[in-house]
Amino acid sequence: MPQLNPAPWFMIFMFTWAIFLTILPPKVMAHTFPNEPSPQGMTTPKTAPWNWPWH
Template sequence: MPQLNPSPWFLILIFSWLVFLTIIPPKMLSHNLLNHPNPSDSVSYSAEPWHWPWP
């Protein structure tokens, strides 16, 4: 049964992971964000106690 022979499938698996780990991450990391978050615009909210309408 040829599907039980791991030789070609193991090479395909290794090659595909090699492609995923060497080619795709630099392409994904090269994209620039258009809107950079500004921490000075963040508003801090104070927590208020919640009053339940029932006792």
């Protein structure tokens, strides 16, 4: 059974991570968010108190 031979495991591990590190980062970094956040002012909006008729 070839899976019991531990000799190629390290090379398989290294090739797998090399492929992951060369293919995935450009795909992740190319992602753009559809809604860019816009800066808001430092003033907080004035809120009215809630009406609690049952209290």
